[in-house]
Amino acid sequence: MEETLTAEPVAPPSPETEVLPPAPGAERHLALDFANSTVALPGGQFLDFLGTPAAAGQWxxxxxxxxxxxxxxEMCAAQLRSLREQIRALLASRVDGRPAPSSALAAVNDALTRAPAASLLHWDPTRGLYRAASHPTTQIVDHALAVLAADAADLLTGPEAERLAACGSAPCSRYLLRHGRRHWCSTRCGDRARAARAYARRTHPGAD
Incomplete structure (x- = not known):
C-alpha cells in the first residue's frame, strides 16, 4: 500500500484524551493499545485515535x-481500523470463552503475511555484511499491520491471555490485563463503577 504525504492537520487533543491513561498491559502489548484506540465514553460519546488519516499516522x-x-x-487508515475491529473481535471471543470468529482469524493471518518473514543479507561500506528485514517506504502500513497482528497473536496464545479482561465499567469498551480481581482499565472507570454500585444500593436497598 503506497502512502501519500498530505498536509492534513492533526486535531488538538481533547480533555478526555489528555486524562485517559493506557489500560493495564497496553504498555507491553501494542495489540492491546491498538485495540483500545477506540473508546466508548459516557453520554454516547466515542474517541477514535485512528479516526482520520492524520490521527492514524500520528498514532x-x-x-x-x-x-x-x-x-x-484514507484507504490506509481504513485498513488499520479494519484490523483493529478484527483484533477486538478476537479479544472479545477470548474473554467470553467463545470460538474465535473465522473472519477475524483470516484478517490477522492476512496481516501477518504482509511483512517479510526473513531478515535478508545486505552489504554496507561502513557496516559490512548485516541482516535486516526489508520494508520499503511504500510498505510502511503493511509492516505496521504485520507487527500489530503478530503482537495480537502472541498475546492471545501466550500465558498472559488468561489475564485478558474487558473493562467492567460501562460504557467503557477497553481491554486490559487483569491484576488480581481488578476489571477496570483506569481509576476513572473504577470510580464510576463504585459510584454506580453505591447508587444502586441506595435506590434498591434489598438488592445484592
Missing part, C-alpha cells in the same frame, strides 16, 4: 511504527 509515529514525516491516505 503509528508515536509507537515507532512509521517515520515522523508519514502521511496516509
Amino acid at each position: 503509528l509515529v508515536e509507537r515507532g511504527l512509521a517515520p515522523a514525516d508519514l502521511g496516509l491516505q
Whole structure:
C-alpha cells in the first residue's frame, strides 16, 4: 500500500484524551493499545485515535511504527481500523470463552503475511555484511499491520491471555490485563463503577 504525504492537520487533543491513561498491559502489548484506540465514553460519546488519516499516522509515529514525516491516505487508515475491529473481535471471543470468529482469524493471518518473514543479507561500506528485514517506504502500513497482528497473536496464545479482561465499567469498551480481581482499565472507570454500585444500593436497598 503506497502512502501519500498530505498536509492534513492533526486535531488538538481533547480533555478526555489528555486524562485517559493506557489500560493495564497496553504498555507491553501494542495489540492491546491498538485495540483500545477506540473508546466508548459516557453520554454516547466515542474517541477514535485512528479516526482520520492524520490521527492514524500520528498514532503509528508515536509507537515507532512509521517515520515522523508519514502521511496516509484514507484507504490506509481504513485498513488499520479494519484490523483493529478484527483484533477486538478476537479479544472479545477470548474473554467470553467463545470460538474465535473465522473472519477475524483470516484478517490477522492476512496481516501477518504482509511483512517479510526473513531478515535478508545486505552489504554496507561502513557496516559490512548485516541482516535486516526489508520494508520499503511504500510498505510502511503493511509492516505496521504485520507487527500489530503478530503482537495480537502472541498475546492471545501466550500465558498472559488468561489475564485478558474487558473493562467492567460501562460504557467503557477497553481491554486490559487483569491484576488480581481488578476489571477496570483506569481509576476513572473504577470510580464510576463504585459510584454506580453505591447508587444502586441506595435506590434498591434489598438488592445484592
